Amino acid sequence: MVTVADCERVQTNWFRIRATELGGRVWTDGGLLWTDGPDGVNLMFPRALTTAAVRRGVDRARGRGIVGAWLGTDVDPAPLAEAGFERGWSPWWMTADLADVPQTRDPRVRLEQDSLDYRGEHASYRDQLALSLLQPPIAWYAAAHTPESGRFAGRAWSFRDRDLAGVFDMEVWPGFQRRGLGSGLLATVCAAARQAGAKHAVLNATPEGKLLYSARGFRQIGEGITWWHRGEGA
CATH class of the missing domain: 3.40.630 (Aminopeptidase)
Incomplete structure (x- = not known):
């Protein structure tokens, strides 16, 4: 448990x-x-x-x-x-059993190990993608882009710590929400951690995020x- x-x-x-x-x-x-x-x-x-x-x-x-x-x-x-x-x-x-988290692939979301999405005041975030290069792999970064214009629309991380996978820094930018991108990001990073051996996912949620996570198999266990x-x- x-x-x-x-x-x-x-x-x-x-x-x-x-x-x-x-x-x-x-x-x-x-x-x-x-x-x-x-x-x-x-x-x-x-x-x-x-x-x-x-x-x-x-x-x-x-x-x-x-x-x-x-x-x-x-x-x-x-x-x-x-x-x-x-x-x-x-x-x-x-938390959720990773076997219960829907992991249908979303073509708008992909795992990345480098990105040109971060520029200007956000340029330093690109350095964090170096975590996805660690060997053996323990961290995965996913980005969402709109199919029409390829605009950067959101991101998420997962991190494997023994048999648990933490989901972190998941966000869909205003203007791109309510299009299923959050579900796609969650599915992508959870699938990557599961393939590496994680059994359960954990995260901390805001009230807004809890609605998404609850619909994808997560349950609250505390605060x-x-x-x-x-x-x-x-």
């Missing part, structure tokens, strides 16, 4: 590998695990907190902008508030809490 702790482990390892493989940092201090990767600095699912340790992490992240903290609902967040964090959104943890510190440069 997949648990919330499994969901937290997969997300922690995804943040960890993105940091270590893409030139960032990972460190522990006072029992707290911090990652500094493409999304900035994040505190990953501590079991207990002290204000002093949290403040040391914020000091180390100075100049990196917003600092995130991901918690289970059973962790006392008071030290985060004392260190200047504000409560954010609640991730809804969901978490996020907290955010708006530091210098935020």
Whole structure:
């Protein structure tokens, strides 16, 4: 049975590998695990907190902008508030047996290992596609494009952590939604992870995303809490 702790482990390892493989940092201090990767600095699912340790992490992240903290609902967040964090959104943890997730191929969606879709202020995102080149394969990137004009319409990742596949960063851009692209992206990254040996998928959903995932075989098993510190440069 997949648990919330499994969901937290997969997300922690995804943040960890993105940091270590893409030139960032990972460190522990006072029992707290911090990652500094493409999304900035994040505190990953501590079991207990002290204000002093949290403040040391914020000091180390100075100049990196917003600092995130991901918690289970059973962790006392008071030290985060004392260190200047504000409560954010609640991730809804969901899971599905990959055998139950529809995996019909969508010709508008394909797996990619490089892309010219990211330009201008988004150009640095292209660097993240290097994760899809790791051997043996553990991460897969899919992009959606409109058949009429080939316009970039959305993306998604999956990441295999033992027998679980985390689905991350899935989004269809406004103007291309409600065309089935989200289902196509989900099917593509789940199929890739399943072919590599994953048995179940896990993800965190927003209320809007939950509607899609529930219709594709996912069920909610719990929720978490996020907290955010708006530091210098935020």
